[in-house]
Amino acid sequence: MPIQWFPGHMTTARKKAAETLARTDIVIEVLDARIPEASCNPMIRQLRDFRQRPCLKVLNKSDLADPLVTAAWLEFYNRQPGVKAVALSCKHPGEPGRIPALCRALAPHRNDPTKPLRMIIMGIPNVGKSTLMNALLKKRVAKVGDEPAITKSQQTLDLGKGMTLTDTPGLMWPRIEHDSDGYMLAASHAIGTNAVIEEEVATFLAGLLLERYGDLLSARYKCPVRGLDGASLIETIAARRGCRLKGGGLDIEKAALILLTDYRSGALGRISLETPETRATLLQAASAALSAPAAAPEAAPEPVSELE
Ligand code: G4P
Numbered sequence: 001m002p003i004q005w006f007p008g009h010m011t012t013a014r015k016k017a018a019e020t021l022a023r024t025d026i027v028i029e030v031l032d033a034r035i036p037e038a039s040c041n042p043m044i045r046q047l048r049d050f051r052q053r054p055c056l057k058v059l060n061k062s063d064l065a066d067p068l069v070t071a072a073w074l075e076f077y078n079r080q081p082g083v084k085a086v087a088l089s090c091k092h093p094g095e096p097g098r099i100p101a102l103c104r105a106l107a108p109h110r111n112d113p114t115k116p117l118r119m120i121i122m123g124i125p126n127v128g129k130s131t132l133m134n135a136l137l138k139k140r141v142a143k144v145g146d147e148p149a150i151t152k153s154q155q156t157l158d159l160g161k162g163m164t165l166t167d168t169p170g171l172m173w174p175r176i177e178h179d180s181d182g183y184m185l186a187a188s189h190a191i192g193t194n195a196v197i198e199e200e201v202a203t204f205l206a207g208l209l210l211e212r213y214g215d216l217l218s219a220r221y222k223c224p225v226r227g228l229d230g231a232s233l234i235e236t237i238a239a240r241r242g243c244r245l246k247g248g249g250l251d252i253e254k255a256a257l258i259l260l261t262d263y264r265s266g267a268l269g270r271i272s273l274e275t276p277e278t279r280a281t282l283l284q285a286a287s288a289a290l291s292a293p294a295a296a297p298e299a300a301p302e303p304v305s306e307l308e
Contacts, residue, residue, distance in 0.1 A: 020120055027053050032127045033059035208273055210228060
């Protein structure tokens with residue numbers, strides 16, 4: 001089942017963000033380092049392109065992501081015009097402190113006391129925008145929570161040294177184009193749990209992890225995983241962890257949640273669900289599917305009048 005999630009308050013939030021962007025110099029776009037493109041809201045790109053604002057892409061939660069893949073993503077983004085990318089973890093004190101200097105370099109014209117550097121933090125829910133805001137301000141001004149869409153209104157704060165920072169609520173977009181993006185977002189907890197079936201998401205995640213992180217799965221669940229598919233991996237986890245229903249059958253829902261929690265918390269290890277190469281393959285497949293000629297329509301029956 002394709003996953004879609006666009007709570008009503010986000011339409012208002014989008015409008016407000018577009019207005020604020022007009023009065024801003026730099027967009028700090030926070031992405032989830034484990035799924036940078038799946039967590040990149042195309043609406044933010046449009047708003048940014050429309051206003052021609054440079055962008056600092058922050059690949060946050062890099063403590064949870066595969067470092068080699070993160071390096072490949074940085075190279076990918078740093079080739080884009082008007083973009084600078086940086087990977088960091090808000091869980092590592094000191095790392096967010098690199099941001100002001102990177103922003104300054106992106107807007108050198110805003111460098112005198114009468115022209116403060118105005119930055120706006122944007123991104124989808126749960127990528128760490130509030131945590132980043134608090135780290136930059138060195139105090140708790142924004143609510144942090146592992147439930148998507150916690151921040152519901154904007155606030156602008158003075159960072160000192162001629163810099164201001166506006167945070168925005170998490171912005172989703174009305175239609176997630178690729179089903180796999182919906183699953184990656186749900187697995188990484190950017191999409192509200194009410195909108196998704198955890199078991200389906202876990203089966204998708206299990207399939208992806210089997211392709212690239214079999215060793216981490218074997219180490220975590222202490223079992224061989226070669227030859228398993230997503231569904232049978234979750235059954236194996238249920239058996240290994242003693243997840244049983246009252247009647248004695250395997251509790252697949254519980255095992256699915258174990259896998260999701262282990263991925264989300266980093267207990268499985270440092271994992272990236274997409275790479276620049278897998279993204280390129282996905283986009284090629286999608287555009288090939290779009291340009292494939294539609295199946296020839298069945299010959300329409302001739303109008304009765306002409307048969308007579
Ligand atoms: P948002 O504003 O974009 O919606 O995200 P928010 O800052 O509320 O962060 C969502 C969750 O992500 C929080 O988890 C936060 O601690 C965590 N987080 C933020 N940045 C990082 C990071 O760089 N690495 C890791 N591993 N986690 C990060 P939480 O469960 O509510 O809080 P906590 O128990 O982790 O503190």
